[in-house]
Amino acid sequence: xxxxxxxxxxxxxxxxxxxxxxxxxxxxxxxxxxxxxxxxxxxxxxxxxxxxxxxxxxxxxxxxxxxxxxxxxxxxxxxxxxxxxxxxxxxxxxxxxxxxxxxxxxxxxxxxxxxxxxxxxxxxxxxxxxxxxxxxxxxxxxxxxxxxxxxxxxxxxxxxxxxxxxxx
Ligand code: S3P
Numbered sequence: 217x218x219x220x221x222x223x224x225x226x227x228x229x230x231x232x233x234x235x236x237x238x239x240x241x242x243x244x245x246x247x248x249x250x251x252x253x254x255x256x257x258x259x260x261x262x263x264x265x266x267x268x269x270x271x272x273x274x275x276x277x278x279x280x281x282x283x284x285x286x287x288x289x290x291x292x293x294x295x296x297x298x299x300x301x302x303x304x305x306x307x308x309x310x311x312x313x314x315x316x317x318x319x320x321x322x323x324x325x326x327x328x329x330x331x332x333x334x335x336x337x338x339x340x341x342x343x344x345x346x347x348x349x350x351x352x353x354x355x356x357x358x359x360x361x362x363x364x365x366x367x368x369x370x371x372x373x374x375x376x377x378x379x380x381x382x383x384x
Contacts, residue, residue, distance in 0.1 A: 218285065218287070219287045220312060221294045221311050222312035222356060226365060231370055231374065231377070234370055236286055239285075244286075246277060262331040262332075271296045271297065275297040278303075292352070294356060295351070300355045309359045309361075310359060311362045316346050319345050319349075324341075361382075
């Protein structure tokens, strides 16, 4: 099992989807899995039950994933509970990394799905990204591989992933 981790907006889901399609592999996205199981959007779950509850169901769902080649993880997932230990024990993982500026640009294109960001203005978003990455980096850097994605297309990232010594 290969886990893709990294900040919201870095492109984990797009990369996982394309990789799965190209190599005929099975992929899932932890947010999609939660939305299906709880029949509610991530936004609704945050609104109705709060982040602590979300982190619990996110961690529970991570541990139930079986027989999948690529798992695209929610941005906060590696940084809560013992999720990063679990990921490291259960498979290999890749941290897709991007700068604050790049993330801000990418996130501005997909705000509707992001409850932690959608009500913030640009300056607040930038500060949120900067401060949150600072807190999360210590978890992310425990990944087996780090790919710097600034300025890269999805295909460029795929080429880098395909050159890693990993099996799916
Ligand atoms: C979150 C990232 C989201 C989603 C939730 C919380 C975070 O996933 O799990 O909104 O804490 O950064 P993406 O990384 O797919 O946006």
